[in-house]
Amino acid sequence: MRRRPTIRDVASASGVSMGTVSRVAAKSSVVSPETRHRVEQAMRTLGYVPNIAARTMRTNRTKIVGLLLPDLANTVFLLLAKAAERLLGAEGYTLFLYSSERSPTREIEFLELASRYRMDGLIVSLSDETNQSVVEALSKMECPIVLLDRDTPIRADVVFSEHAEAMQRVTAHLIELGHRRIALITAPLGIRPGRERVLGYRAALRDAGLGVDEALIGHDYQTSKYGFSKALEMLRRPVPPTAVIAGGDEIFYGVLRATRQLNLAIPGDVSIVGADNRMLSDVVTPMITIIDRDMEQVGDTAADMLIRRMNGEGGEPVHVHLPSEVILRSSTAKPRPDVV
Amino acid sequence: MRRRPTIRDVASASGVSMGTVSRVAAKSSVVSPETRHRVEQAMRTLGYVPNIAARTMRTNRTKIVGLLLPDLANTVFLLLAKAAERLLGAEGYTLFLYSSERSPTREIEFLELASRYRMDGLIVSLSDETNQSVVEALSKMECPIVLLDRDTPIRADVVFSEHAEAMQRVTAHLIELGHRRIALITAPLGIRPGRERVLGYRAALRDAGLGVDEALIGHDYQTSKYGFSKALEMLRRPVPPTAVIAGGDEIFYGVLRATRQLNLAIPGDVSIVGADNRMLSDVVTPMITIIDRDMEQVGDTAADMLIRRMNGEGGEPVHVHLPSEVILRSSTAKPRPDVV
């Protein structure tokens, strides 16, 4: 296997110095048109490809941005990733995608990777903001970081999504339809979305003067399996809920499977509210009422904030809050008069 | 911002030479237990993190493997990626995930990236094996490559999935149930799975002595939108098909949406066969008959082949063929007697 041509080979082939070749390769400073043309010619014939590792050594910049997500199977995160990649790519950054599979161990592995490869910046969605060692590892990072929707003591920019208010609205809507036993299954309280959703849910019940049945709230795991078993358990109670709100993608899957297992009609037997996954909500019969947010906007915002920081912009950490939307569709309706 | 500690700082802090520190960092050769301990101590107090770029310069290995996929939203590819990552990670490789979004331009961008970063190996799933410039760029790469399920003139290892036979079996099954107008919507003929599926489909019809109605075969795009519009068009014909086979994940989504739009009962009005997406097939009512393959096995196989090549194993390109499975469930049944 022959050696890859270097800037030196290109230099001697085109009769200029290495400095000039570098200037052509980086498209940076002034090179006369004739020289530029001659050098580019030589690059093409030799098949020269710049060596990023060497460039990194010299410049201390990798032009790599790491994106840590809890889960790649989740459509919302992919939308976010795509949006962020678009903006970062325009600035010459390459996006390195990593899924923690909701494992703190893997989150730390990612940070280790980011350190070793000297990534220029990170966008991070944690699976558990209460995990001490992850938070500590994160705060020790030397590059700019943008956090996604988490409350931590880390001094970093954060993009928040609004959850409580949307949850309150959709719960109020169910109450207005006549529902009195509304179940909520959502993410653990160890992450902000879980907490906020429960807050909004409780607020709606309180506003309506209704008590909260703690047995109708589940927030243990953010998995399809948990959504399934918890929904099954609730819907099998002697006096089952007439509506189930699923907070988060995986749980939504699980809840749907449970209603099917029990052969329940939606919304005849039970009203269902999902979250985020427009694709699934569109294909399931009937169309599902969902709490939706613009994940592209989240990705754009995060990328934009990160780019500023990587360009050396200083100042206090910035917190941005983005809205959620309730999209009412046919999976939510009045409960059967006999079951209320 | 202070300078990151280097191997030199660790050396002087622990009173040994840089060479020894390097030996400790790389866990490679012999270092006495006491020295190792002292060096590791110094690394921890200084917060030393090895610089991969510098290592790469020296060793000519990045320990990065690129994985090019047409689409990250597709569950099957994620299973594959996860499996490959597990095996490669055990060998110290980091997986760099890239989605081409089925765009040849992005595929070339990926190869460019792989060249510049000097990735050690690639696993590649092309979106169109007939695209000349992509094939050319691919054949110019200097690192080992494993191709996924594509026929190209490139001298590289390939992991094939079996499609024709499974398609033939499931088509035969529908015929046996009494179906005579069976539609097939699948990937373009520009990629192997599309071609193979059409072959298997035709073979089953031929074996049963049935003619092929070309209007019931669609293979133009591998998108949900295409699946939707094509299924809609077919199912609205004066004499519609009694069964629809969807080859590929996105198309499957589209077909499902079409049946819902037309308010068709599955399998009452039309039998449906899906492919690959177990998650969706599980959540939709009724459970969908699918053609399934073990994508973890595909990922494992590809990673294993690549690791061998990266370790310098020579020899002719290896082609592996892996089976597909037909899982019969309740979305396929006898057609209504009156419509046959």
Place this chain on the structure above:
DNA sequence: GGCTCCAATGAAAACGTCACCATTATATCA
């Protein structure tokens, strides 16, 4: 014509690591 100024290019050092070779200390054996 002599001066300054600027554009274009060249020369060389430095980034952090590893691998080779050299050196030293220690163990082994005849």
Place this chain on the structure above:
DNA sequence: TGATATAATGGTGACGTTTTCATTGGAGCC
């Protein structure tokens, strides 16, 4: 005891790039 093998460590150059500083040649000006 002396010779030799072995284990552990030190010293140093090179990987390919960018960037600073220096140099050159020519244009513009008085």
